[in-house]
Amino acid sequence: MGPIAKLLAQRISLGLLLLFLVSIVIFAGTSILPGDVAQQILGQSATPEALANLREELGVNDPPVTRYMNWLGGLLTGDLGTALTSGQSINEAVGRRLANTLFLAVCAAVVAVPLAIFLGLLAVRYQERWPDKLISASTLTTISMPEFVIGYIMMFIFGVQLRWFSPTAVSYRPDADFFTRLESIALPVIVLTLVVLAHMMRMTRAAILNVMQSAYIETAELKGMSTFSVIRKHAFPNAISPVVNVVMLNLAYLVVGVVVVEVVFVYPGMGQYLVDHVTKRDLPVVQACGIIFAAIYIGLNLVADVVSILTNPRLRHPK
Structure with a gap:
């Protein structure tokens, strides 16, 4: 073997x-x-x-x-x-609920993962300059707030005051068309994205910066390659392993840690x-x-x- x-x-x-x-x-x-x-x-x-x-x-x-x-x-x-209180098969109920939770988690991951990697690369490109400081400060602010606080703030601003989205996901129906379902879960997706974005972004930034200290990176820079080309061709591919680890951990959180968000937005997951x-x-x-x-x-x-x-x-x- x-x-x-x-x-x-x-x-x-x-x-x-x-x-x-x-x-x-x-x-x-x-x-x-x-x-x-x-x-x-x-x-x-x-x-x-x-x-x-x-x-x-x-x-x-x-x-x-x-x-x-x-x-x-x-x-x-x-x-x-079998559920003791209803006498119904747990398999059937869990099948429906798990599909709803996975749909919410996948939608949040589709937004959060590419955005986190992009912001991590951007922060490395402008290290110690205002884009890096702005990204770090914004993400640290969101990760420092509990999910239910972010959820109620988003619900009040975008659901009650501006009326851009439905304030709760109680109207979510699995048999509705795709865009109707997306509209129903817009606010929960935003909250979950903000919660996991900071961790993924900062770990991506840290992993790439660690690789940037290697000798072959200095050789690439001495050849005249631009900073972005060095990051894209040499640093990021060699930082894939820790980035994948943190992405998977946060994807696990998206599925397992949605309890608070689902309760706040009355989502049937x-x-x-x-x-x-x-x-x-x-x-x-x-x-x-x-x-x-x-x-x-x-x-x-x-x-x-x-x-x-x-x-x-x-x-x-x-x-």
Whole structure:
């Protein structure tokens, strides 16, 4: 087995092991949550006998190890279980909600990733000059503010005062045409872009500046190449690995960290679905959402590791 194949096998194995450990943490963490799902379903006027019968029917009285093994077995076969409060299949509800969340995350990524790389290159080109300082100050301002603060500001200015966009995404319909859906999620996309833009831009700038200190960059400059040509042809290609890492981390955040944004804008995605069922103490739904978010986050980090390995010339061309 070559060095690249060996490293890839190690990364994939560690990713699967980490996902297994995370599943234990998710199940244990949700099991100790306060509250009673039977009480939520039957209401405060329910008799003790009715509550006991419903708990037995729902299986919440089974030992934790038994419940975990049943849940894990369902995950391995693709069955996320049944929502306790509604009796509906979690797979169907999650399928619709996850598609909505991915649509929001992809739209934000399409705007944020190219813009972050462009601003990072621009900041390097005009290092320590006013464009660099303006970009850094603006992005630091947005990254220092919580998502819900940015969301309410955008909602008030562009949704209420200027009426350019819908202030909430409650009117979003997956079966609408593409541009109608884009109009419904314009403000959530802007908020998510501002949140992840600063980190990606600054890491891109730092990675390129680190490469710019190399000897071959000085040789290219001595040959008379322009600063932008040096960055485009020599610095940026050699800074791909750290840039890809930070892009993947932020893409993972776009999918996993949309909970606050979805709740602020009442967007029918996974985050809103999770929050709704946390209040009802619907443990199978909370566990399903948690393991899906964990799988996406670990998977995108695994992709970042794979890309970093494949773009490393010392691994691709071992001596």
